[in-house]
Amino acid sequence: MTIRTEPFVVNIGPQHPSTHGVFRMRCVLDGETVVDADMVVGYLHRSLEKLAEERTYTQNIPFTDRMDYLSAMSGNLGYVMAVEKLAGIRVPERAQYLRVIMAELQRIANHSMAIGTFINDCGAWQTPLMWMFAEREKILDLFEMTCGARLTCNYMRIGGVAFDIPDEFIPAINSFLADFPRKIDEYEKMLLENEILIARAKGNGVITKEMAINASITGPMLRSTGVPYDIRKVDPYAVYDRFDFAIPVGENGDSYDRFLVRLAELRESHKILVQAVRDLPGGPYKVDVPLAIRPPVGEAYARVESPKGELGFYLVSDGGAAPYRFHVRSPSLINLSLLREMIVGHSVADAIVAFGSIDIVLGEVDR
Amino acid sequence: MTLELTGEQVAGRIAQIVPGARVEAVGLSCYVHPDDLVAVATAARDDPELRFQMLTNLTAVDYLTHFEVIYHCVSLAKNHLGLFKVRVYDRDNAVVPSVTSVWWGAHLQEREVYDLMGIRFEGHPDLRRLFLWEGFAGHPLRKDFLGISGATRHAGLPHFPKQEQGYGVLNGPRWSAEPQPLPPDPFAPGAPF
Amino acid sequence: MIGLSEWYDLRDLGNPVHALLQWIDGWGDGSTFHWVAYIVSGLIGAAAIGLFLGVIMLFLIWLERRAVARIQIRRGPNRLGPYGLLQPLADALKLMQKEAIAPRLGDRVVYTLAPLVIFIPTLLVFAVLPFGNKMQVANINVAVLYIVAVGSATPLVVFMAGWSSSNKYALLGSMRAVAMAISYEIPMVLALLAMVLWTGHMDLNGIVHWQQEHHVWLLFLQPLALLIYFISASAELNRTPTDIAEAESEIVAGYHIEYSGMKFGLFYAVEMANALAVSALIATLFLGGWWLYGLDRWVPGYLIFLAKTLLVYNLLILTRGTLPRLRIDQLLAFAWKYLLPLALVNIVVVALEVLLWQQNGLAQEVFFPVCVVVNVALSVALIVGYSRAFDRRKIMAPRRARLVQDPLAYMPQ
Numbered sequence: 001m002t003i004r005t006e007p008f009v010v011n012i013g014p015q016h017p018s019t020h021g022v023f024r025m026r027c028v029l030d031g032e033t034v035v036d037a038d039m040v041v042g043y044l045h046r047s048l049e050k051l052a053e054e055r056t057y058t059q060n061i062p063f064t065d066r067m068d069y070l071s072a073m074s075g076n077l078g079y080v081m082a083v084e085k086l087a088g089i090r091v092p093e094r095a096q097y098l099r100v101i102m103a104e105l106q107r108i109a110n111h112s113m114a115i116g117t118f119i120n121d122c123g124a125w126q127t128p129l130m131w132m133f134a135e136r137e138k139i140l141d142l143f144e145m146t147c148g149a150r151l152t153c154n155y156m157r158i159g160g161v162a163f164d165i166p167d168e169f170i171p172a173i174n175s176f177l178a179d180f181p182r183k184i185d186e187y188e189k190m191l192l193e194n195e196i197l198i199a200r201a202k203g204n205g206v207i208t209k210e211m212a213i214n215a216s217i218t219g220p221m222l223r224s225t226g227v228p229y230d231i232r233k234v235d236p237y238a239v240y241d242r243f244d245f246a247i248p249v250g251e252n253g254d255s256y257d258r259f260l261v262r263l264a265e266l267r268e269s270h271k272i273l274v275q276a277v278r279d280l281p282g283g284p285y286k287v288d289v290p291l292a293i294r295p296p297v298g299e300a301y302a303r304v305e306s307p308k309g310e311l312g313f314y315l316v317s318d319g320g321a322a323p324y325r326f327h328v329r330s331p332s333l334i335n336l337s338l339l340r341e342m343i344v345g346h347s348v349a350d351a352i353v354a355f356g357s358i359d360i361v362l363g364e365v366d367r
Numbered sequence: 368m369t370l371e372l373t374g375e376q377v378a379g380r381i382a383q384i385v386p387g388a389r390v391e392a393v394g395l396s397c398y399v400h401p402d403d404l405v406a407v408a409t410a411a412r413d414d415p416e417l418r419f420q421m422l423t424n425l426t427a428v429d430y431l432t433h434f435e436v437i438y439h440c441v442s443l444a445k446n447h448l449g450l451f452k453v454r455v456y457d458r459d460n461a462v463v464p465s466v467t468s469v470w471w472g473a474h475l476q477e478r479e480v481y482d483l484m485g486i487r488f489e490g491h492p493d494l495r496r497l498f499l500w501e502g503f504a505g506h507p508l509r510k511d512f513l514g515i516s517g518a519t520r521h522a523g524l525p526h527f528p529k530q531e532q533g534y535g536v537l538n539g540p541r542w543s544a545e546p547q548p549l550p551p552d553p554f555a556p557g558a559p560f
Numbered sequence: 561m562i563g564l565s566e567w568y569d570l571r572d573l574g575n576p577v578h579a580l581l582q583w584i585d586g587w588g589d590g591s592t593f594h595w596v597a598y599i600v601s602g603l604i605g606a607a608a609i610g611l612f613l614g615v616i617m618l619f620l621i622w623l624e625r626r627a628v629a630r631i632q633i634r635r636g637p638n639r640l641g642p643y644g645l646l647q648p649l650a651d652a653l654k655l656m657q658k659e660a661i662a663p664r665l666g667d668r669v670v671y672t673l674a675p676l677v678i679f680i681p682t683l684l685v686f687a688v689l690p691f692g693n694k695m696q697v698a699n700i701n702v703a704v705l706y707i708v709a710v711g712s713a714t715p716l717v718v719f720m721a722g723w724s725s726s727n728k729y730a731l732l733g734s735m736r737a738v739a740m741a742i743s744y745e746i747p748m749v750l751a752l753l754a755m756v757l758w759t760g761h762m763d764l765n766g767i768v769h770w771q772q773e774h775h776v777w778l779l780f781l782q783p784l785a786l787l788i789y790f791i792s793a794s795a796e797l798n799r800t801p802t803d804i805a806e807a808e809s810e811i812v813a814g815y816h817i818e819y820s821g822m823k824f825g826l827f828y829a830v831e832m833a834n835a836l837a838v839s840a841l842i843a844t845l846f847l848g849g850w851w852l853y854g855l856d857r858w859v860p861g862y863l864i865f866l867a868k869t870l871l872v873y874n875l876l877i878l879t880r881g882t883l884p885r886l887r888i889d890q891l892l893a894f895a896w897k898y899l900l901p902l903a904l905v906n907i908v909v910v911a912l913e914v915l916l917w918q919q920n921g922l923a924q925e926v927f928f929p930v931c932v933v934v935n936v937a938l939s940v941a942l943i944v945g946y947s948r949a950f951d952r953r954k955i956m957a958p959r960r961a962r963l964v965q966d967p968l969a970y971m972p973q
Binding site for chain 1: 369377471473476496
């Protein structure tokens, strides 16, 4: 006699400790294997793109904080670069260096959280997360020292940065940078050879190079498949071409490689930061830009390498004080294009680990 | 540095590889006729000179008289960036062929454009709303949605007057003449989950 | 044990109880009130276990939270009471005043019964543990068999909880728990069987006496059995790295997802109590129980026993705080393909050694050190060799990311 089984539908999310926000996956399970997966987003849709059409260009900068709220500096940077491209504004040297410093600090903070939560999804009850958060706290203290906020920094302005760094910033960042390589060594010692982590993450959520390029994947997810595409190198913005750093690249495109790429990017960001702090020039930190800037009619697309991928801002101006169209090319949403291919055919536990390795932020997915 | 290809360069090359394609270069962008879009996209992806392997950005702009669907394409090998645009003039029934068969990365972005702008993509495997729920009336990013982001401020362009009543989402003003059908009530007894 | 046997000699807690029972026996004419003494002794035993478990569970919750926090470079609860010692009390009070929500479509009777029934195997296991010399509530001479039998009722109750919750996550969690519990029973039993073979006793007090007579902890003689038992028992307990049945980050608490308030409190408490029972078993079987090379003449046996139990419990906390969790198919593969053959080989080796020892009447001072060396070498060889045979080193080799300086040269064309 054959036993009849039937697949059942399980909702993972929207309230779930591991979905990094309000994200819902409807999985059709056959026992433990996922047969079909469908994602439902929009729980955090705040219609920021529509709201931005009512506000001036400078008033839209806080929106970019709150989209990817875990890497606010990158969001700010991309947006002000797009406006500067539209309006043809040249940013002074000191501001460019400060932008690079803040962006790289934000990358370290974001990757600490990404790696920590990834291992948390693998099951390690927050121990690596708490270790990495100790470093993240120091970075957030640096941010608070400069612009007053830890998370939603609102630091970049059109034509420069909002505030110059205070006097205690340089000693603080130097002490952080002096201590950081030792901490990365500690994390590597704890995590790289952890057999359970390797057993969970290897071969999990595999994507190939061709699949990734065709699906517009960018960021550490693309680099883990072996494609060394990093906008800081191929399309340098804000003095990145003056620094000497490398791009970590994986091989297999699985979760373990994504984890390795993020771990190695911590070191590369540290290298950039050391060089940037050493070469920080004097001079003005902002050019004088009117409060309600009216760029000429036209369009511009500017992209930065945010810690999650390629963050692009597409702005259309009609000559008024508010943008006519404000579109965010959100890396988190587009990196989810391959979610179904990564999950179907594997078990629920693997689905959670693969989803955690993509590193999405729902604020950016839903905008 | 990633080279931003001018419209002439892209249009010229497209004219060589896809004979008969209706393309027109304006500034940095290359306007493609909607019916030729899939052929042009496939050719641009596979052409050894253009080699647009990745579709970076797919979005749409509402220019009141027409929609424009924007495609930013990037070549990783050649390190250049090109911009395709498609114009749609029919506001009630905006249809554009889907490029999901060319670049799979377009499928979520096309769903977003359909959700927020109301442009249907023909050939998309699963065209549903992405952020808003099924049964939502209207498409919010359009310039005439509820009369807000009203074109009243854009001097010289035709504008739509603000609606005096009916601001509710489910029975407010919308473009299509008939109301959207609502899905079954998820909290009714006997619901699937 | 030297010293007085007066009722106030608290080095053996049986002394006051024995005095009380003798006094009850002496009522009337000395023969009619035996049944009263019998009942009173039973009640005292049950009350003792209940009280002990109640108090120690509060302490264990505190210990776990502080220890895991220390592993994570933070302090644990330190607001309520000195060093946060009143935190478990606050937790218990909070859980008691929560609303008891029950799923509408679930099986009400089973849903309410499950957290109550899950406590029963734990209490029964504690009844046979010797806290001191002859200080156990029930002196059963097949105690090891009894413990295994009673402990295997737990997966049934877990499934009761998961099924009656009418929640797919709960069902998933409970299926995983049942599959894992069944798989890990066998290596666990085989490891315990090795102990029984060595000592020839099944009752736990007898095992401790054997260790006392031969002046050796069974830990030294049987390291492989300890390892197998530790891993299997922690898998039975659903603790990280094997807590896939109640994996918080995946299926959000698995089989006890629909329980709130004190019912959840009972599940939580039972998890701790089970962990304590396993620690106590390891302390008794492998570490010598209440006997510590003669120290138990001055220090009461139950204090030594508690110290050893807490030591092993700290080890369980350590593994929980540091290791990520394995997937269910990896866990089952580990039990069946790895632990089971090792346990079988261990049994064969133990049987051979015991046979050699008993048949030839070898001197214990010579034989045991040889045994220790042989067993340790054999364990290491088995574990390493078996891993090599499975090609673990190649599969599990860690890597680093490749660093690329010039990306355009390596782009896919």
